[in-house]
Amino acid sequence: MPQTAVIETRALTKVYPGKTAVTALDGLTVGVAPGVTGLVGANGAGKSTLIKILLGLISPTKGQASVLGHDCQKDSAAIRILLGYMPEHDCLPPDMTATELVTHLGRMSGLPPTVAKERAAESLRHVGLHEERYRLIGTYSTGMKQRVKLAQALVGDPRLLLLDEPTNGLDPAGRNAMLELIARIGSEFGISIVVASHLLGEIERICDHLVAIDGGRLLRADSITSFTMASEVLAVEVEEGLAQLEQELARHGLAVTVQQRTLLVPLHSEDGDQTYDMVRDCVATLRLPLSRLEQRRHQVEELFRDEHV
Amino acid sequence: MTSMSERAAAPVPAGQIHDLGYRRYDGPRLGRSQILRALVWHSFRSAWGFGRGTKAKVVPILMFIAMCLPALVNAFAVARGNSPLFGYDVYVPTLRIVVVIIFLAAQAPELVSRDLRSRVLPLYFSRPLRRGDYPLAKYLALTGALLVLIEIPLLILYAGNIASAKSGHGVWEQTKELIPGLGMGLLWSVLMAAIALVLASMTGRRAYATGIVAISCFLTWTLSELLIQTEGGVTSVSAGAQLGGLLSPFTIIDGVRIWLGGTNEGLDPYKLGHYGPLYGLVALIVLAACLGGLAARYRKVSRS
Numbered sequence: 001m002p003q004t005a006v007i008e009t010r011a012l013t014k015v016y017p018g019k020t021a022v023t024a025l026d027g028l029t030v031g032v033a034p035g036v037t038g039l040v041g042a043n044g045a046g047k048s049t050l051i052k053i054l055l056g057l058i059s060p061t062k063g064q065a066s067v068l069g070h071d072c073q074k075d076s077a078a079i080r081i082l083l084g085y086m087p088e089h090d091c092l093p094p095d096m097t098a099t100e101l102v103t104h105l106g107r108m109s110g111l112p113p114t115v116a117k118e119r120a121a122e123s124l125r126h127v128g129l130h131e132e133r134y135r136l137i138g139t140y141s142t143g144m145k146q147r148v149k150l151a152q153a154l155v156g157d158p159r160l161l162l163l164d165e166p167t168n169g170l171d172p173a174g175r176n177a178m179l180e181l182i183a184r185i186g187s188e189f190g191i192s193i194v195v196a197s198h199l200l201g202e203i204e205r206i207c208d209h210l211v212a213i214d215g216g217r218l219l220r221a222d223s224i225t226s227f228t229m230a231s232e233v234l235a236v237e238v239e240e241g242l243a244q245l246e247q248e249l250a251r252h253g254l255a256v257t258v259q260q261r262t263l264l265v266p267l268h269s270e271d272g273d274q275t276y277d278m279v280r281d282c283v284a285t286l287r288l289p290l291s292r293l294e295q296r297r298h299q300v301e302e303l304f305r306d307e308h309v
Numbered sequence: 310m311t312s313m314s315e316r317a318a319a320p321v322p323a324g325q326i327h328d329l330g331y332r333r334y335d336g337p338r339l340g341r342s343q344i345l346r347a348l349v350w351h352s353f354r355s356a357w358g359f360g361r362g363t364k365a366k367v368v369p370i371l372m373f374i375a376m377c378l379p380a381l382v383n384a385f386a387v388a389r390g391n392s393p394l395f396g397y398d399v400y401v402p403t404l405r406i407v408v409v410i411i412f413l414a415a416q417a418p419e420l421v422s423r424d425l426r427s428r429v430l431p432l433y434f435s436r437p438l439r440r441g442d443y444p445l446a447k448y449l450a451l452t453g454a455l456l457v458l459i460e461i462p463l464l465i466l467y468a469g470n471i472a473s474a475k476s477g478h479g480v481w482e483q484t485k486e487l488i489p490g491l492g493m494g495l496l497w498s499v500l501m502a503a504i505a506l507v508l509a510s511m512t513g514r515r516a517y518a519t520g521i522v523a524i525s526c527f528l529t530w531t532l533s534e535l536l537i538q539t540e541g542g543v544t545s546v547s548a549g550a551q552l553g554g555l556l557s558p559f560t561i562i563d564g565v566r567i568w569l570g571g572t573n574e575g576l577d578p579y580k581l582g583h584y585g586p587l588y589g590l591v592a593l594i595v596l597a598a599c600l601g602g603l604a605a606r607y608r609k610v611s612r613s
Contacts, residue, residue: 055435058612077437081338085435093427095361107347108436110338119334126331152432157334189331 006160006192007032012063014049024049026216035208036186039196046216047196051162084153088164094138098148102155109156123151143174161193179206236263237292248282345442352450356416368415375408380462384469393470397463397490398571401497406559410526417505418518420447425513434611444607455498463490493566503599504558510606529557551584555591564588
């Protein structure tokens with residue numbers, strides 16, 4: 001697949017008119033490469049507005065956006081053939097079976113009748129719904145409903161999936177399953193994916209790239225590795241002698257920071273296990289009671305905050 | 310052997326998704342008009358309760374039977390040598406306005422309120438269809454469903470009459486009367502579908518939608534009948550009576566029928582005076598307003 005951007009926006013601005021005009025997007029310029037991309041931002045950051053513009057449902061006040069080389073305003077019908085969209089909120093009729101619904105929506109994506117049937121069965125199987133797919137959607141759990149929402153986005157064989165908060169309302173196990181599924185669709189099915197979420201810690205696990213927006217503006221867009229390179233730390237806790245240990249580690253040239261009762265030691269991937277060994281040796285030398293030694297990842301939120309304050 | 314034991318040694322963890330390989334689709338894709346046709350057909354079927362549970366079929370099928378019964382009775386009556394019981398162009402207004410109202414009140418919400426309620430519309434609007442295509446498809450589907458409800462009994466009526474016709478001339482006379490009757494059925498379908506859909510699409514709550522459609526139909530009908538009867542004197546007909554019919558869609562349609570030269574008496578015969586063309590104009594305005602309202606409604610829904 002050529003490495004052209006799947007999504008490109010230039011100075012994209014959307015102001016919702018009214019008595020108190022709301023600026024949802026404020027000169028957003030960003031490019032999204034193929035692969036799995038996290039679109040992160042707090043609620044109200046402009047994620048949904050961006051998605052609606054990309055789908056051609058609303059037009060921007062200013063600026064331009066294109067998806068897979070098609071202009072969002074002039075060519076939105078062509079874009080919608082190539083897109084699969086999973087909305088954030090509930091969008092499934094309770095009185096239909098998953099098979100009926102996904103087949104019908106496959107038809108609405110332009111598939112001929114028999115193809116729609118086959119692909120509906122396949123997409124439901126890909127998301128892990130087997131015999132249940134003949135049951136009414138109203139009897140499904142939240143996790144199953146989320147899977148149906150994903151299956152209907154997948155049925156038309158899209159080149160790009162727009163997933164809006166796909167883990168909404170799921171329990172931790174359900175979240176993990178959904179994230180794994182998304183990662184697999186991205187890596188094995190060869191479909192580019194944009195996952196919008198307000199939970200950075202969650203989606204950073206499955207993304208190749210991150211785009212962070214806030215107040216309708218771009219905070220940062222980069223590959224996930226450039227975020228995580230600097231983000232891994234080793235958390236060390238001892239029952240006593242915290243200050244002693246801090247001095248000892250600093251003496252060995254580690255940039256230690258103290259966070260309440262925890263020492264944070266930055267980890268660099270090129271050092272391998274050296275840092276671990278050094279911490280272990282220092283604790284042993286000082287004969288301190290070690291109560292915790294764990295690798296931790298900075299919340300990506302913190303990184304954004306640090307760089308933009 | 311080794312591969313067998315390896316497979317056995319690595320059981321699939323519970324909840325894992327079986328991967329049988331993702332298949333791309335490179336075959337032909339339907340264009341917008343074909344997708345639109347698929348949606349019309351899907352909606353037409355659901356207007357009759359097909360593709361839904363058994364319960365969903367009860368009201369439309371009962372109403373269909375209720376519409377057809379008088380035509381069947383007529384066929385027997387004519388076969389016994391009586392004159393036809395109903396004229397083609399007044400078949401709907403004489404007995405069956407109530408049937409049409411019940412059908413619309415039950416099935417218009419089935420077409421639009423369900424989708425609003427379950428918020429399934431973003432799934433349509435994120436697909437190749439254009440924004441106006443969804444309401445257009447629903448309108449065509451309901452119009453089609455009404456045509457079936459209204460025209461098939463007329464055809465039964467026609468079949469019953471010509472079966473007892475004594476000569477080719479009699480058949481020709483019946484055919485000449487049938488055609489304007491079918492035309493009236495078309496006007497009924499086109500106008501009532503638009504009115505019912507725009508009313509039903511106001512809310513996603515099906516019970517409310519049914520109530521809105523039923524109450525507005527009955528209320529306007531009663532109002533206009535009241536006006537026609539109280540103002541319509543025996544010797545002179547006041548303008549109030551002549552214009553009273555403009556208050557309700559049924560009397561508007563009947564007014565158009567009389568204006569266009571309908572000879573049979575409707576449910577409540579009244580004279581239009583010189584206002585005939587006005588009835589035609591109002592019918593067009595109501596139709597345009599309802600379709601415009603429907604389009605505007607879905608323009609708003611697609612943005613939210």
